[in-house]
Amino acid sequence: MPPQDLILFFLFLLLAGGVIAAFYLRRQSGDFKPEPSGDTVFECDACDHFYTDDSDVERSLCPECGRMNSPVQF
Ligand SMILES: [Zn+2]
Structure with missing residues (x-):
């Protein structure tokens, strides 16, 4: 595997990890709470x-x- 591919693969893993982390953090804090309008x-x-x-x-x-x-x- 050439070093360029290795770097690309590593960056992709980093990006995928960030996307997965963001997805789970959003799910945890994403409870729908409508604001009381009165x-x-x-x-x-x-x-x-x-x-x-x-x-x-x-x-x-x-x-x-x-x-x-x-x-x-x-
Ligand atoms: Zn009616």
Whole structure:
């Protein structure tokens, strides 16, 4: 094996190791945490439309069909 190939092979190993390390570090810290927006999520019982409204409302009117809906419980 010529020395150029050896250097190239070594650099490739280094790069592959870096990619694998980055992949695992991303997976560990990549938990999806949505930021609290202060809005309440509603799902319409009639048309399955998802929408949000202010957090201080108990029930909200669907913008698609006008039906009153309760907030979605996660
Ligand atoms: Zn609706």
